[in-house]
Amino acid sequence: MTTISINGKIQEATCEQELSAIRDSLEILGGKWKLRIMRHLNSREGKRNTFKKIQREIEGISAKMLSKELQDLEINLLVSRTVLDTRPVTVAYAMTEYGCSVLPVTDTLVEWGLNHRQKIKS
Template identity: 45%
Template structure:
C-alpha cells in the first residue's frame, strides 16, 4: 500500500466524521424545519415558529430550540413585556446554514417533481 492511498483513507475518514458531526447537530424530524422557518425572518417568536411547522408540539419545539441554542445556531432573547415575549434568531454561525437550507429546498422541489410530478 502506498502513502497516497493511506492519505486518501485518512482524508475520507475525516470527511465522514465531519458529515456525522453535522448530522448529530441537525438530525431529527424538526431541526431543519425550525432552521428553515428562521432563515426567512430576522427574528421569530416562539409562536410564529410553532405556527410555521405542522405537527410540532410546544414541548418538542422548546426542546429543539434549546439544542440549537446549545450548538450556537440560534440565539434566544427574552423581551421585557407583559406577558413575556421570547424571540429567536439565527446566530452568525446559524446563518451559515442558509445556503444549505436553500439547496435542500431546491432539491426537495425537484425531487417532488421526479417522484410525483408536482
C-alpha cells in the first residue's frame, strides 16, 4: 500500500485510489512517445532542444505527432516551450522542475527494459 496525504492527514491509499492514480499517470504519460521525448530532453539538458533537433533525434516520430505530444506535455507542466528571437522563429523545449519528477519512473523503466531484453535473449 502507498501512503497519501488527505487534508494534512497521512493515510494508506485504497486499492481504488491506487488504480485511479495509475490511470491518471498513464493518461498523462502513456503512449509511444511522451516518455521517450522527456528522456531525450533530459539527456540533452543544457543544450538547445529545438523542434527540428528533437524530431531528427527521436527516430520514427512525425512532426505532427511530436507537436501534439509536446503540447500535451506543456499543458501538463512537464515541458516548457520558449520562442527564440531568431529568423526564422525557432522554438526550444526543456524539462520543467516538475517534469523532472518523472525521471525516476523513466530510470526504472529503462532498467526494467534492459533486464527484460537480456532475459528474453537468453
